[in-house]
Every structure is written in C-alpha cells, then in structure tokens.
Amino acid sequence: MDWHILAQQLVNGLTLGSIYGLIAIGYTMVYGIVGMINFAHGDVYMVSAYLTAICLAVLFSFGIDSLPFALLATLATTMLITAAYGWTIERVAYRPLRGAPRLAPLISAIGMSLVLQNGVQLSQGAKTQGVPSLIPATLRFGEGDDFVQITLVQLLIVVVSLTSMAALTWLIQRTSLGRQCRATQQDRRMAAILGINTDRIISTVFVIGAAMAAIAGVLVTLNYGSFDFYIGFVTGIKAFTAAVLGGIGSLPGAMLGGLILGLSEALFSGMVNTDYKDVFAFSLLVLVLIFRPTGLLGKPEVEKV
C-alpha cells in the first residue's frame, strides 16, 4: 500500500474519530452519573444535524452572507435547541423512573429513540436532506497522483472537537459545577446529603451531552453535506462503542476511544473492505465488552449489595 493512501485514511480516521469522541461524551457522562445507556442520544445527534440545515437555510434566506457569522449563529442555535432536547428527554422519560426496575429506563430510552426518529421522519419527510458545500477549500500535500488531501472542514472538525474537549475537561476539573458532577458520579446519595441538588446535576449532564452531540452534528453536516432521519442509529452505536472502548464513565476515555475507533475503522475500510466497516465496528464492540468491559481507562465496577 502506498504511503499516501495510508496517510489519507489516517486523516479521515482522525476526523471521524473526533466526531465519535464528541458524541461518546454524552454516553459516558450519563452512564457515569445515572448508570443507564441513554439510547436516544444518537437520535439527539440526528436532530442536531437537521437543526443545522434548517438554521443555515433560514439565515441564508434572510440574506446573511457572512460565512463565519452564519456558522457561529448556527452552532449557537443548534447547541441551544439540542441542549433543550437533552433536558426535556431526561425530564420526561428518565426522571420519573428513578428507582424503577433496572430495565425500565433502557426501554423508555428505546421508546424515546423511536419517537425522535419517527417524529423527524413525519415532519421532515423520509428523503435524504443536505446542505450546500460551504467551505470548499482544501490543503494538498504531495505532487502528481500521490497526494494527501485535507479539507478545511476536516481541520475545523479536529480543532473544534479538541477545543470543546479541553473546555469540558476544564469545566469538570476546575469549576464548582464540575466538582458537584464528580461528587454525584461517585456517590449520589452522599452528594445529596451534602447539599448538592443531584436532580439538577443530572439534568446538567444531559444538557452537556446533548450540546456536545450538537457540535458533532454541525461539524458532520458541514463535512458530509447530507443526512437522513436514520443516521443517529448507527453513529449512536459506534459512539457508544467508543465510550466503552475508552472506559465508560471516563471523559478522556471517550475521546481516546473515539479516536481509536475512527482510525481503525478508516484503516479497515481503506485496506480490507468498505462494505464490512460497520460489521468491523460492531465486532469491536462485542469483543471489547467480552474481554475488557472496563475499557482502556475505566475503573472496574464492583457490585455491592
């Protein structure tokens, strides 16, 4: 294999991995704090892709042609509304189920996922939607037929996801809110005794997760340009795989897992077979859960009576 194909796949894998990492944050934080898989998270990401396209279309129809402003406004609006989705889903479908049997929140989450998917399909139609290519600029390395191409959007994806990861890490490690989150994650009852409003913290975690998924949604929509109401399903499972791979409950783990999954998936589809790249990702999930359920950076879970 030529070096330029390998390098190209590495670039593609890096961008894909950043996206997985951003979505995986929602899974890993929610799992860490409530102990449930938020099955609807992938569909929240799907909603944010639609919101991106709608926002851009509305802004352009008002004749706003300053691209940086349009992108920033779209990002802000999408994050706000998607965060509201995260909050509402927690409030409606999960909070009434605290203390219910273990399977109940998971089934409720599947129901929520069906509602989001089908709700979007009913209101926006089943056909594939898209946005125009806004940032066509690319960087090229190499000459002749042997070149590696990095689009500006790919660069943007890596930069934006690393920045948001850094901001989130700062939020969790340095601020009072972050301390409360970590305390609730360690021992919810003790945190409540010490005066932390744990219900509010749980809501906050859902809001943060949804906002991160919204960033991913905006970036993916800019990069690929097309999406439909079904994208949340496969991307959701893959992001969950990334969360498990990195160690569920661990923030740096989510990003690391995302990058590893993205890179190995890109290399697999570049070297072996594109048709089976989803099979590869799902098999990776099954293997990790069987052989190393704590992931790379996770702590072993001890069952207590």
Added chain:
Amino acid sequence: MPSTAASPAANTVRWNRVFRQAVLEAAAAFALALLLLGPIVGLVLDGYQVKNELQRPLLIAAIIAIGRFLVTLAVHTPTGQVALDRFNARRRQPGVLVVSVSESGRQRWWLLAIIALGLTLPFLASKYWLTVLIQAMIYVLLGLGLNIVVGLAGLLDLGYVAFYAVGAYGLALGAQYLDLGFWSALPLAALLAALFGGLLGFPVLRMHGDYLAIVTLGFGEIIRLVLNNWLEFTGGPNGVAAPAPQLFGLEFTRAARDGGIPFHEYFQISYDPLHRFVFIYLVLFLIVCLMVVVVTRLRDMPVGRAWEALREDEIACRALGINHVLVKLSAFMMGATVGGIAGVFFATYQGFINPMSFNFFESALIVAIVVLGGLGSTTGVIVAAVVLTILPELLRAFADYRVFTFGVLMVLMMIWRPRGLMRPRRRAFEVKGLCP
C-alpha cells in the same frame, strides 16, 4: 392540609394560587414545546430552502400547554389527589401476583373457546385477513420467545431479530444448497438458531443488563449486515426464495412441481391458492399453542423459577448457589429457538426473504410487544402481539404514526407501570390455618 371546614375566603386564596401556578406551568410548557418543535416540525427542509409550516408546532404547543394547565388544576382537586396517590401506589406494586393452585383451574373453558375460535377463523377469513392472521401468529410466537428472555429472565435482548433471520435464512438457504424441505428445515433451523444463541450468549451473559442489550443489538446488526453484504452466499439485498410447505408430500400448488402430487388433486377438490395459507396458519397455530403449554410448564419448573429469581436479584441467586450463566444461557437459547421457528414460518409464508425484513425496528417492535404485554405475562404478550398486528391494519390511515405511537406507549408504559400492563401470575400453594 386544609380541612373541609376551611373558610370560603381561604379556599379562594388557595385556588388563586393554584390557578396562577397552573398558568405559569402552562406558559413554560408552551415556550419549551415551541423551542423544541418550532424548527423541526415548523420549518420543513426542501432542497436548500425551508418551507414555513409554523402553524403545526403552534398547534401542538397549544395542545401541550392546555393539557399541562388542566393536569395541574386536576391534581389539586380532592379527586385528583386520590387518583395521583393511587397512581403512585400502583407503580410500587410488586412484580408478581400470587394465585393459589385451586384458583387457577377456572380458565379452562375460556381456553377451549379461544382454541376453537383460532382453529375456525382461517376458514372464514379472506386472503387479506388470512395473511394478517398469519403475521399476528408469527408475532405471537416471537413475543412468546422474547418473553422468556426479557420478561422471565430479565435479559434485555435488542438483537432478537437475528435469530428470526437465522431461522428464515436457514429455510431459504437450506432449500437452495442442501435441498431441504419445510419439515426438515423446521427442526434444523430451530437448532441452528439455538446454536447461534448459545455461541453469542455464552461469552456475553456474564456482563450486566445494559451491556448485554448493546451487545445483542450489535450482534443483530452484524447478522443483518453480513446477510446484506455476502452476495455470493445469501443473494445480498436481492434476497432468496423460500420453499412452500408440504403436507406429507402433497404440494399446495396448481400443478405438481417437484414430482409430488398437488393437494387439491389428491382430495379431488378444486384448486384454491388459499389452501397454502390456511395450512401454514393451522400449523403455526398449533405450534403457538404448544409453545404456550411449554412456557407455562417451564415457569413452574425449577429452571423457570430460577429465571424469574435471577431477574429479581442476581446477587442473591448466586449466593444461593444458582449457576447464573447456565440459567441465563438456557433462557437465551430457548428464546433463540422460538425465534428461529418463527423465522421459518415467516420465510415459508412470504415465499421470499431479504435482509430488509430483519432490521433493528423489527427487534424494537418485538420488545414493544413484550413490554406492552407486561414483561412475563403470557396472556399479555399474546394480546399485545395480536392487537399490535391487527390494529395497524384497521387504522390504515394512521399507518405513518405507528412507530411514533409505539415509542410514546413504551415511554408511558414504563412511567405508569414499569413492570408491565398485566401482572404475571405465579401459582403457589397457600397454607391456610397454619400461620396466624
């Protein structure tokens, strides 16, 4: 607590407060609904432009706000208080309703009537309703199978459709490559599905609930993707044909195909394409009845009791010396076998299968049947499967809203009764007069 003898003035003040609270909550609900639904429901993407449909989110938000207002008011009336208390008490009910053995023999007549109805129905139905009935029976079978895994053993299997696919492709590919007929494929496909269940189950059953759900989901998708991509072996998205069933070598075709004798010629009756469906239905119905008996018996056996005990408290079970992996594996393989059998019937009734029929939505639908039927209740699962198959046929106009409604029902169901609509009954001996 205000007493009934409160002065009218105090009552008015209290109601004013309640009213203000209701208005505020309704306004908040309206604003939130508008924020959430405004763009997604109100601005429809059309190419790179949006169409303005803002009246839709406004209408929905108004309905939500009015509903919220009325609920807040209702909860503050005495009747509303009582209803709320009852609602909360019901959610905390224990999972199983215990009935004494002497009490449980009373439903025999009902059972006979239902079986008689089930056996006569196909002779009265038109072709359309016959296919609907067969579908309903397939879903009953799938529901019963998944009920063992999810309802009884408490293992959430989101990839159940994989075993359904294994059964269906077992018949179709078995006929294509090994020249198997329906009757030889039926037990073999069931065994194959059980084998798949064992292979998947053995490594993953050690992990706890949520991980299991995701792994089974991943497994279901892997099976579907392999069926879709392995063109040389499975025909890929183009699918494969599946053979029709035979009755002791008699074929349900107009003219004999494989050297057999057509059914109608043997019995000297005129040819009717319905015969094939009636036959499939009757065999399926008998298998469903057999399944009900097997599941009912299993629940009273040690292994069935171990399933339910594991669902309630795994740590306690392990402390009592139950081999949890083996017990879970038995439930998983039982469920897989039933799924495989249902798959064989699906393939032979359709005559043609492709991977599209085995996507995640199908798994979610079967989970919905088990959940709405009441996680562990056999009657509930049968009722839910029949209702969820026949209702959409009656409400063709609302077919688009089917999945949406399932989702809403699943959420509501978990809030209202997390243990299911019908409480499972468990037979037990009642000792009277011994304990004070």
